[in-house]
Amino acid sequence: MSGPTSSPSADRRILAVQGLTKFFDIKQGLMGRVAGQVHAVDNVDLYVNAGETLSIVGESGSGKTTLGRCIVRAIEPTRGQVQLRVDDQWVDLTKLKGAQLRAARRHFHMIFQDPYSSLDPRMTVLDIVKEPLVYNKLAQGKEVRRIVIETLKLVGLEERHLRRYPHAFSGGQRQRIGIARSLVCHPQLIVCDESVSALDVSIQAQILNLLKDLQHDLHLSYIFIAHDLAVVEHISDRVAVMYVGKLVESAKSDEVFAHPRHPYTEALLSSVPQPDPNRKSARMILEGEVANPAHPPSGCYFHPRCPYATEKCKNETPQWREISPEHFVACHHADQLQLKGML
Amino acid sequence: MNRLELHDLKTYFFLDEGIVKAVDGVDLTLGDGETIGVIGESGCGKSVMGQSIMRLIVQPGEIVKGTALLHRKDGTQMDIFALEPNSPALRSIRGNEIAMIFQEPMTAFSPVYTIGQQISEMVALHTKVEPSKIRDHVVGLLNRVGISNPSQRFDEYPHQLSGGMRQRAMIAMALSCSPKIILADEPTTALDVTIQAQILDLLKQLQREEGMSVIFVTHNMAVIAETVERVYVMYLGQVVESTTTQDLFANPLHPYTQKLLRSIPKPGQRVDRLEVIKGTVPTPIDMPLQCGFASRCPSMMAGLCDKKMPALVEIEPGHFARCFLHSQETEPQDEWTNI
Numbered sequence: 047m048s049g050p051t052s053s054p055s056a057d058r059r060i061l062a063v064q065g066l067t068k069f070f071d072i073k074q075g076l077m078g079r080v081a082g083q084v085h086a087v088d089n090v091d092l093y094v095n096a097g098e099t100l101s102i103v104g105e106s107g108s109g110k111t112t113l114g115r116c117i118v119r120a121i122e123p124t125r126g127q128v129q130l131r132v133d134d135q136w137v138d139l140t141k142l143k144g145a146q147l148r149a150a151r152r153h154f155h156m157i158f159q160d161p162y163s164s165l166d167p168r169m170t171v172l173d174i175v176k177e178p179l180v181y182n183k184l185a186q187g188k189e190v191r192r193i194v195i196e197t198l199k200l201v202g203l204e205e206r207h208l209r210r211y212p213h214a215f216s217g218g219q220r221q222r223i224g225i226a227r228s229l230v231c232h233p234q235l236i237v238c239d240e241s242v243s244a245l246d247v248s249i250q251a252q253i254l255n256l257l258k259d260l261q262h263d264l265h266l267s268y269i270f271i272a273h274d275l276a277v278v279e280h281i282s283d284r285v286a287v288m289y290v291g292k293l294v295e296s297a298k299s300d301e302v303f304a305h306p307r308h309p310y311t312e313a314l315l316s317s318v319p320q321p322d323p324n325r326k327s328a329r330m331i332l333e334g335e336v337a338n339p340a341h342p343p344s345g346c347y348f349h350p351r352c353p354y355a356t357e358k359c360k361n362e363t364p365q366w367r368e369i370s371p372e373h374f375v376a377c378h379h380a381d382q383l384q385l386k387g388m389l
Numbered sequence: 390m391n392r393l394e395l396h397d398l399k400t401y402f403f404l405d406e407g408i409v410k411a412v413d414g415v416d417l418t419l420g421d422g423e424t425i426g427v428i429g430e431s432g433c434g435k436s437v438m439g440q441s442i443m444r445l446i447v448q449p450g451e452i453v454k455g456t457a458l459l460h461r462k463d464g465t466q467m468d469i470f471a472l473e474p475n476s477p478a479l480r481s482i483r484g485n486e487i488a489m490i491f492q493e494p495m496t497a498f499s500p501v502y503t504i505g506q507q508i509s510e511m512v513a514l515h516t517k518v519e520p521s522k523i524r525d526h527v528v529g530l531l532n533r534v535g536i537s538n539p540s541q542r543f544d545e546y547p548h549q550l551s552g553g554m555r556q557r558a559m560i561a562m563a564l565s566c567s568p569k570i571i572l573a574d575e576p577t578t579a580l581d582v583t584i585q586a587q588i589l590d591l592l593k594q595l596q597r598e599e600g601m602s603v604i605f606v607t608h609n610m611a612v613i614a615e616t617v618e619r620v621y622v623m624y625l626g627q628v629v630e631s632t633t634t635q636d637l638f639a640n641p642l643h644p645y646t647q648k649l650l651r652s653i654p655k656p657g658q659r660v661d662r663l664e665v666i667k668g669t670v671p672t673p674i675d676m677p678l679q680c681g682f683a684s685r686c687p688s689m690m691a692g693l694c695d696k697k698m699p700a701l702v703e704i705e706p707g708h709f710a711r712c713f714l715h716s717q718e719t720e721p722q723d724e725w726t727n728i
Contacts, residue, residue: 280654317586319611
């Protein structure tokens with residue numbers, strides 16, 4: 047299988063997504079006639095380097111969760127490629143079937159938002175964490191228990207927790223159980239879908255530190271799906287901004303926060319409240335709401351809310367282009383606009 | 390002048406497992422036209438405090454002690470906690486004097502009535518607007534909170550509106566009887582940042598124009614920093630620190646506040662590791678008499694913090710803290726201390 051080779055830094059990549067698209071059918075009537083399609087993820091290109099964190103940000107309904115789920119094939123993408131590097135071989139996850147797909151699944155994993163509903167209340171911690179090991183036949187007998195205990199220690203839990211049920215743990219501890227489960231097969235890529243959003247600030251800091259430590263020690267790559275931009279800035283190496291199913295900008299984290307090139311990114315950064323009562327900067331309030339992905343506007347999807355929109359934006363869809371090295375943007379006027387960052 | 394004075398509020402929950410002192414001796418004042426914030430993590434009692442003010446506590450919970458002195462629009466005073474449950478006097482306060490904005494407008498609205506019907510009901514019950522003019526009045530309110538096409542939205546059901554629109558409708562409902570006090574319980578937590586900015590802006594503008602007093606209950610430090618004038622920090626049912634917002638961020642006195650402020654990621658000040666507060670909030674069932682933060686505090690003094698309960702003391706003018714680092718005073722005991 048041929049891998050993506052367009053960029054010189056391609057040898058560091060472990061994931062390359064090309065043209066990933068997911069349309070959901072809107073069904074109507076008794077016969078389930080297809081009346082339209084929701085463009086949840088629309089022609090997304092992105093990549094992840096080994097050992098780095100790529101964050102995907104956007105408002106609710108922008109398709110970031112669907113994108114994450116398509117990447118791990120929790121749902122079937124409509125079209126597109128998801129190439130993962132496994133033992134120096136590029137594997138297109140969208141082409142795999144049956145046993146092949148199941149075998150590939152141990153190389154990536156997902157951590158969910160809600161630590162209360164994502165763990166089976168009738169399974170003990172041991173059962174929850176060992177399941178991927180046993181399923182993938184990576185260990186047997188006493189070995190299983192040893193690996194589970196080792197993994198629990200990695201995430202700050204102990205052997206005495208093995209026989210307990212999820213209800214006996216606090217939210218932060220439950221999230222640790224979910225992380226242990228996702229680590230137990232030594233995956234390369236972990237998709238964190240709003241993994242700290244449901245936690246209190248003091249617990250959120252513990253989990254963020256844990257994720258960073260694990261990344262450093264185990265050389266993990268993360269796709270971090272989040273809406274809290276302060277958290278995103280803290281954890282990310284690179285950031286991709288999504289709006290109505292499309293990526294509008296992606297670049298190194300510092301670049302995005304200091305020098306955004308897309309008006310939507312600027313507006314998003316401007317609306318983040320800052321923990322500083324002395325800040326008196328003018329806030330750019332974005333009018334209106336996210337466009338309906340079943341009936342997206344013409345041209346650039348953002349033009350009805352964009353303060354810089356022109357006639358061209360209404361008629362032409364902007365191309366996804368590399369405006370400076372590793373800085374991608376989809377905006378007609380990115381070259382002329384002087385946008386304000388957050389830093 | 391103060392609109393609301395809460396004194397020594399204690400709301401306990403009597404469970405089979407033991408007693409949870411959800412709110413344990415909270416004092417709070419709300420000035421005329423003032424915006425105050427109540428901040429804390431989940432389980433600190435901030436929502437129960439808000440619900441106590443509205444008398445929305447149900448079994449097994451009970452307001453066991455305290456007064457809530459309300460200065461009413463007509464100039465009279467009233468202790469909300471002394472009123473009979475479900476009495477006409479209490480109903481005249483809810484919505485009319487104090488209105489509440491909830492976190493999740495989808496569950497706060499009934500799904501089987503239109504937005505217009507639900508707001509109209511409130512107007513009909515609490516104001517003297519003529520029945521024939523109620524619709525126009527409500528459409529005017531919807532317009533006021535920035536809902537486009539208000540006369541069309543009037544006839545729509547909650548599920549037809551987006552999250553931001555629903556929260557606007559909720560605010561319209563809260564405004565419908567021109568209350569003097571708005572109690573907003575996590576009003577923007579369920580919303581996106583862009584919509585959150587819109588709603589915070591709207592609340593500020595309405596508060597300025599109507600001269601309302603606002604109590605803002607939230608867990609978000611950044612929202613507090615941008616919205617309120619004075620802050621109460623709650624931990625395990627008690628206020629551990631209270632002062633002006635400026636002062637709280639510049640000069641936090643209580644170790645919990647200090648740690649909390651350092652544990653949030655700050656945009657533009659990237660650090661490698663965030664500071665953490667070790668451990669978790671203890672289970673609040675049958676807590677021993679001690680400083681609630683003692684088990685997690687970096688400055689814990691053995692024999693003092695784990696044996697006695699510090700009192701909330703004015704350390705600097707207007708700046709209160711409940712910590713033995715700043716004052717040796719202990720919390721006075723009453724009949725509810727050792728139950």
